[in-house]
Amino acid sequence: MQSKYKRILLKLSGEVLAGKEGKGINFDTVTEICEIIKECKELGVEIGLVVGGGNFWRGRSSGEMDRVRADQMGMLATTINSLALCDTLEQLGVKATVMTSLVMPQVAEIFTKREAVKNLEEGKVVIFGCGTGNPFFSTDTTAALRAAEIEAEIIFKATNVDGVYDKDPNKFADAVKYDRLTHSEVLSKELKVMDSTAASLCRDNKISILVFNLDDPKNIVRALKGESIGTVVE
Numbered sequence: 001m002q003s004k005y006k007r008i009l010l011k012l013s014g015e016v017l018a019g020k021e022g023k024g025i026n027f028d029t030v031t032e033i034c035e036i037i038k039e040c041k042e043l044g045v046e047i048g049l050v051v052g053g054g055n056f057w058r059g060r061s062s063g064e065m066d067r068v069r070a071d072q073m074g075m076l077a078t079t080i081n082s083l084a085l086c087d088t089l090e091q092l093g094v095k096a097t098v099m100t101s102l103v104m105p106q107v108a109e110i111f112t113k114r115e116a117v118k119n120l121e122e123g124k125v126v127i128f129g130c131g132t133g134n135p136f137f138s139t140d141t142t143a144a145l146r147a148a149e150i151e152a153e154i155i156f157k158a159t160n161v162d163g164v165y166d167k168d169p170n171k172f173a174d175a176v177k178y179d180r181l182t183h184s185e186v187l188s189k190e191l192k193v194m195d196s197t198a199a200s201l202c203r204d205n206k207i208s209i210l211v212f213n214l215d216d217p218k219n220i221v222r223a224l225k226g227e228s229i230g231t232v233v234e
Contacts, residue, residue, distance in 0.1 A: 003045040004226040007120065009147035010037075011140065011157045014052035014081055016214055023055050025084050034088040036217040037125060040224055041094055046120040048150050049127045050143040051085060053077025071135035075102060078139060082129035083107070089125055096125040101133030101142075113149045120150060140198035148205040155207060156223055157194070158214035163231035164193050181233045193233060202233070209233040 016033070019026030040047060056077035057070075082098045089096040097119055098108040108129060109115060119126045131142045140157075147155050161169060162177070166189070169175040178191075183203030186193045193199060193211055202209055212219050212230030222229055 003040070003043040003224040005045055005153045005224060007046040007048070007150065007152050008224070009048045009050065009143055009150070009152040009155045010220070011143040011155055012049065012051045012214070013159065014054040014056065014077065015160075016055075016158065017051070017081055017084065018055040025055065025081070027084070027088070030084055030088050031092075033214075033217050034085060034092055034094070036220050037089060038092050038094045039221055041123070041125065043221070043224055045224055046123075047125045048116070048120065048146055048152060049082075049085065049125060050139055050146060051078055051081045051127065051129075052139040053081060056080060068135040071131075071137075075130040075133070078131055079104070079107065079129040082127040086125075086127055094125060095123055096127060098127045098129050100130040101128070102130040116146075116150055126150075138195050138198065140194040141201065144194070144198040144201040144205075144207065147207050148201065152207065155202065155209045156220065157209055157211045158220065159211060160213065160215070161211075162213040162229070164191055164211050164233070166191070178231050179228075181231060183233055186233055193231075199233075 017025050017030050019029035053074045057073050079100055086096045086098045099111040099116055100108040101111050103110055116126050128146050131139055132145055143155055164178045165175040167175045183199055186199050210223055210230055210232050212223060219229055
């Protein structure tokens with residue numbers, strides 16, 4: 001069975017790569033995720049990937065540190081994760097490359113839309129590191145921006161919950177899960193799908209978002225095949 005989508009942007013949190021340890025990189029977990037990405041590639045889909053850096057560093061949790069410098073440290077953390085994913089994919093026989101928004105030619109390609117699309121069309125998984133290259137923007141915003149630039153059909157946001165709820169399901173037993181939402185509903189109800197900048201960017205560029213649980217990495221494949229999982233924002 002082929003993928004429902006031709007080109008997607010997969011957004012992973014940095015914490016996912018840490019596994020049960022909660023910080024750093026657990027390569028058993030990374031390998032499990034990359035094996036699923038390989039399976040997705042075999043369905044014929046082109047994959048752009050944005051990963052956070054929270055398993056190493058969170059700029060917004062840096063206390064009294066200058067916010068710009070703290071966010072720059074976060075950008076470097078995303079690059080560490082991007083390189084780990086790229087190396088693991090290559091070990092599995094999947095063509096991959098890291099493109100960063102900050103110039104570091106000894107480490108990665110510099111991001112341009114033209115080269116990113118070329119890499120995707122050549123069958124590579126393109127991993128976008130360093131966020132947007134600017135402070136004060138999250139990797140959710142990076143995902144929305146890169147998705148718009150590479151003309152992805154949808155953003156797959158893999159999280160630790162199985163969709164979008166009206167309130168935190170880990171705190172409230174009566175939390176209600178949404179199956180479908182509009183971008184405007186996400187913004188007006190202040191639902192924690194993405195930050196408001198990312199959600200607005202997706203709305204303005206008509207980019208759908210699918211939020212689902214990554215506890216079972218196979219959910220990525222299920223989503224590609226069009227199975228009903230998680231919450232769709234469109």
